[in-house]
Amino acid sequence: MASTTHLATPEDDRRHAPGPESLPLWNESLWFPFYDPAREIGVVFRVGMLPNQGRANLFVFLVHRGAIVHALVDQHAPVPPADPGQLELGGLRIDWEVPLERFRLRYRNGTHGFDVRWEATSPAYRYPHPPGVSFDQVPGHLEQGGRARGTVLLGGTAHTVDAFAHRDHSWGGERDWAKFHRWTYLSGELDDGSWFNAVRIDYGAEVDFRIGCLWDGRELLDLARIDLEVATVDGGARQRGVTARLTDERGGTHEIVGEAPVAICPVRYGQTWLKDGFTRWRWGAREGWGIHEHGYVEG
Numbered sequence: 001m002a003s004t005t006h007l008a009t010p011e012d013d014r015r016h017a018p019g020p021e022s023l024p025l026w027n028e029s030l031w032f033p034f035y036d037p038a039r040e041i042g043v044v045f046r047v048g049m050l051p052n053q054g055r056a057n058l059f060v061f062l063v064h065r066g067a068i069v070h071a072l073v074d075q076h077a078p079v080p081p082a083d084p085g086q087l088e089l090g091g092l093r094i095d096w097e098v099p100l101e102r103f104r105l106r107y108r109n110g111t112h113g114f115d116v117r118w119e120a121t122s123p124a125y126r127y128p129h130p131p132g133v134s135f136d137q138v139p140g141h142l143e144q145g146g147r148a149r150g151t152v153l154l155g156g157t158a159h160t161v162d163a164f165a166h167r168d169h170s171w172g173g174e175r176d177w178a179k180f181h182r183w184t185y186l187s188g189e190l191d192d193g194s195w196f197n198a199v200r201i202d203y204g205a206e207v208d209f210r211i212g213c214l215w216d217g218r219e220l221l222d223l224a225r226i227d228l229e230v231a232t233v234d235g236g237a238r239q240r241g242v243t244a245r246l247t248d249e250r251g252g253t254h255e256i257v258g259e260a261p262v263a264i265c266p267v268r269y270g271q272t273w274l275k276d277g278f279t280r281w282r283w284g285a286r287e288g289w290g291i292h293e294h295g296y297v298e299g
Helices: none
Strands: 027-036 041-052 055-064 066-076 086-089 091-098 104-109 112-120 138-152 157-172 181-190 193-200 208-215 221-233 236-249 253-258 263-270 274-284 286-297
Touching: 027 112, 027 274, 027 286, 041 091, 041 138, 041 157, 041 263, 041 274, 055 138, 055 263, 066 263, 104 138, 138 181, 157 181, 157 193, 157 253, 157 286, 181 221, 181 236, 181 253, 181 274, 193 221, 193 236, 208 236, 236 274, 236 286
Parallel strands: none
Antiparallel strands: 027 041, 027 157, 041 055, 055 066, 086 091, 091 104, 104 112, 112 138, 138 157, 181 193, 181 286, 193 208, 208 221, 221 236, 236 253, 253 274, 263 274, 274 286
16 A cells, blocks of 8 residues: 555654653654534644643644634643543543544534534555654654544534545654744645645744655555745734645646635744744645644844
């Protein structure tokens, strides 16, 4: 099912603990977005844990018809207990029902919440990791496309959803938001079951890092080249569309166009802005939905 050796394992997809050589900002995070275009409902949340700092952070956004109807941002939450197969924080609960395959995602805050099952539509891709280097020093990171089905509660009204969905899980290394001068992170699930992930991080005027993968319905492939044309407004503070020209490891080329996001969910980490936008994707004749994440250090 893949030509690459970068397939995630069940051992990757669990809670991790920092080792003796871990950096002060050793991080573990879990990020899940999903969007149902028929009902115009989107959910995105992220749990970030910094056990060496003794704290965690959490954001949750619920979107309906282009408007944010609920938002929670907690930058100083306690680190959740390392219970096998589950994580609970701030009204959010993640259950690993089958690692790498199925999760139950639940959240409740007053009259808002969700209860969905997230199911994978492909194997999970793990970013390449340098041999002989521990995860204390260099992070592990996996990406996976899926589908989320269940209910989303908005203002006390339950809505049934069947949504395009994605997730990423990272652990180790460090997460220093101040070092990301500017970045673009793209993930999209298409109506034929294919999906892609493409990332460009600019650490300065002349240094950038690019990585990504795609699932074509048969194989999980590395991206050998990533070229992104990102349109922004408000002095570069808001994303308004993107064209991704991707070359996979077999030499196949793919042009994927993202429209202006229907809703943007902003979170600020110190001087760094992370803005997740729910975006319609067009990949040839295929259409789908996902995230165009735009980030930058302010000032």
